[in-house]
Amino acid sequence: MNLDTNLPDLWSLVWQATFETLYIVAITLFLGGLLGLLLGLALYVTRRGGLYASRAANLTLNVLVNFFRPIPFVIFIAAVQPLARVVVGIGIGNRAIIFALTLAAAFGISRIVEQNLVTVRPGVIEAARSVGASRLRIIGTVLVPEALGPLILGYTYAFVAIVDMSAIAGVVGGGGLGNFALQYGYRQFDTVVTWTAVLIIVVLVQLVQLLGNVLARRVLRR
Amino acid sequence: MALVELRDVHKTFPATRGGTAVEAIRGVDLSVEAGEIVGIVGYSGAGKSTLVRLINALESTTSGSVRVDGREITTLREKELRQVRLGIGMIFQQFNLFDSRTVWGNVAYPLQVAGVSKADQARRISDLLHFVGLADKAHSYPDQLSGGQKQRVGIARALATSPSLLLADESTSALDPETTEEVLALLRRVNRELGITIVVITHEMEVVRSLAHRVLVMEAGRVVEEGPTLEVLSAPQQPVTRRFVGTIIDDEPAPEVLDALRARHPGRFVKLAFRGSETRQADVFAELLRREVRFELVYGGIEEVQGDTFGNLTLALDGDAAAVDDAVNALADLVPTQELAR
Ligand SMILES: Nc1ncnc2c1ncn2[C@@H]1O[C@H](COP(=O)(O)OP(=O)(O)OP(=O)(O)O)[C@@H](O)[C@H]1O
Ligand SMILES: [Mg+2]
Numbered sequence: 001m002n003l004d005t006n007l008p009d010l011w012s013l014v015w016q017a018t019f020e021t022l023y024i025v026a027i028t029l030f031l032g033g034l035l036g037l038l039l040g041l042a043l044y045v046t047r048r049g050g051l052y053a054s055r056a057a058n059l060t061l062n063v064l065v066n067f068f069r070p071i072p073f074v075i076f077i078a079a080v081q082p083l084a085r086v087v088v089g090i091g092i093g094n095r096a097i098i099f100a101l102t103l104a105a106a107f108g109i110s111r112i113v114e115q116n117l118v119t120v121r122p123g124v125i126e127a128a129r130s131v132g133a134s135r136l137r138i139i140g141t142v143l144v145p146e147a148l149g150p151l152i153l154g155y156t157y158a159f160v161a162i163v164d165m166s167a168i169a170g171v172v173g174g175g176g177l178g179n180f181a182l183q184y185g186y187r188q189f190d191t192v193v194t195w196t197a198v199l200i201i202v203v204l205v206q207l208v209q210l211l212g213n214v215l216a217r218r219v220l221r222r
Numbered sequence: 223m224a225l226v227e228l229r230d231v232h233k234t235f236p237a238t239r240g241g242t243a244v245e246a247i248r249g250v251d252l253s254v255e256a257g258e259i260v261g262i263v264g265y266s267g268a269g270k271s272t273l274v275r276l277i278n279a280l281e282s283t284t285s286g287s288v289r290v291d292g293r294e295i296t297t298l299r300e301k302e303l304r305q306v307r308l309g310i311g312m313i314f315q316q317f318n319l320f321d322s323r324t325v326w327g328n329v330a331y332p333l334q335v336a337g338v339s340k341a342d343q344a345r346r347i348s349d350l351l352h353f354v355g356l357a358d359k360a361h362s363y364p365d366q367l368s369g370g371q372k373q374r375v376g377i378a379r380a381l382a383t384s385p386s387l388l389l390a391d392e393s394t395s396a397l398d399p400e401t402t403e404e405v406l407a408l409l410r411r412v413n414r415e416l417g418i419t420i421v422v423i424t425h426e427m428e429v430v431r432s433l434a435h436r437v438l439v440m441e442a443g444r445v446v447e448e449g450p451t452l453e454v455l456s457a458p459q460q461p462v463t464r465r466f467v468g469t470i471i472d473d474e475p476a477p478e479v480l481d482a483l484r485a486r487h488p489g490r491f492v493k494l495a496f497r498g499s500e501t502r503q504a505d506v507f508a509e510l511l512r513r514e515v516r517f518e519l520v521y522g523g524i525e526e527v528q529g530d531t532f533g534n535l536t537l538a539l540d541g542d543a544a545a546v547d548d549a550v551n552a553l554a555d556l557v558p559t560q561e562l563a564r
Binding site for chain 2: 137
């Protein structure tokens with residue numbers, strides 16, 4: 001195994017890549033998380049017997065999500081590149097990758113959200129309706145709070161998936177730890193650099209998982 | 223004017239894929255007077271839950287009229303319906319508390335919906351928790367409470383906005399007998415002390431016996447029998463009512479029991495229906511003794527319904543055939559008498 005390494009010269013790049021990954025993932029988690037939450041809520045409330053039950057709307061949403069979700073992310077980036085040019089003004093770099101990640105994350109998260117909302121007992125929604133709460137109020141004050149514990153765990157899982165997807169950013173000139181590992185580690189046959197990037201990612205993921213678990217436990221009180 | 227008035231109400235659930243439409247309610251008339259406790263009994267699927275859900279418009283009617291406090295609610299829009307629901311409390315078999323909120327937070331919810339100020343909320347919640355005896359549990363979460371405590375929180379939550387009507391859908395069916403009695407006692411206080419009208423749905427006749435002033439029996443989406451509880455329990459008319467009444471009252475022996483009794487006791491069997499204090503048993507027995515008819519009590523008992531008593535007693539009469547004939551005729555003048563055919 002080749003242990004010659006350029007790592008000592010690359011520390012500033014390591015930190016920059018770490019920062020870039022955090023930045024890309026944070027924005028994606030926020031925007032994609034929000035979009036995914038809305039989409040997931042829409043999927044849930046339009047189901048049969050739901051607060052806004054509508055066969056047509058539910059079918060449309062399901063087709064939409066099912067169409068985009070299975071696309072492998074590396075192809076998804078290429079597919080939405082024209083759209084990225086329109087929306088964020090550029091088809092390459094971090095902005096383009098955040099755009100693609102946000103969309104992909106939203107579709108994925110919407111299913112996580114929907115699955116967690118389904119576990120809320122219909123009876124509590126009925127109870128809220130029986131005291132005269134409006135549908136929007138029920139969504140905000142009953143539905144989401146009742147599913148909050150599992151939702152936090154779902155979003156923690158989504159964070160890991162976004163870190164995973166973001167590693168491919170290099171293909172459209174985006175930065176981050178994935179790109180750094182490929183460019184300075186893999187292509188330079190520098191195993192130490194590759195593993196440095198790997199370890200940082202592992203630590204990041206562990207920290208966030210821990211945070212998610214603690215938050216979820218606090219919400220679930222167990 | 224009745225607090226709740228249903229006229230020829232129908233509710234049909236449209237067919238879902240692969241199924242057929244369900245006519246859950248088929249022409250129900252119902253009035254509930256302010257201040258009374260009305261029990262609705264019926265077997266599973268009779269349409270009881272659907273019927274109460276029409277009263278607070280959780281479900282919309284297919285046709286017919288539903289009036290609450292004189293106001294026709296079938297034509298109201300969602301926003302106006304929310305106002306109506308605010309004035310009707312509801313409690314559930316599975317309690318349906320918000321697990322993410324404390325006891326306090328659960329009771330606060332309807333008040334928040336109603337836009338009550340924080341200070342008024344606090345006063346009201348505190349009063350309610352004292353009323354249901356859970357002041358010390360204000361900061362507990364539902365999963366830390368027993369079933370009976372959960373239902374008491376459910377009652378406090380349902381009463382938060384001071385409704386004039388409380389709907390109770392199988393509110394004690396998930397509880398053990400002792401806890402059931404506790405919750406029923408609380409509901410009785412809700413009715414007596416707060417003057418709140420209550421509609422209880424149940425398949426337990428015991429709940430009707432101890433709580434309801436009036437009872438309606440439902441079968442296949444219709445009300446098949448109704449009347450004051452004492453009347454319905456002491457003289458059930460419809461087969462379904464008899465079966466329900468039979469679960470708590472030994473009205474008359476079932477055919478196989480009757481056969482066994484006949485094998486042991488000679489003579490003719492008559493069922494005597496004693497109601498309140500109208501007829502004294504002593505008179506009946508004295509009459510039989512006077513006529514030298516031997517009698518034996520083979521089935522039945524004295525029942526209590528909210529302070530009133532009645533009894534259905536089956537006697538085996540033995541002796542000279544002519545004397546027994548005369549005795550049966552004489553008894554019929556004293557008390558409703560029915561001969562149990564062989
Ligand atoms: N949302 C619904 N969609 C379709 N059918 C329904 C719906 N709700 C109730 N039904 C049907 O309406 C009929 C009456 O149901 P309902 O729940 O009112 O009965 P119930 O008397 O309350 O029974 P239980 O004692 O089991 O609670 C049943 O056949 C039921 O399957
Ligand atoms: Mg029911």
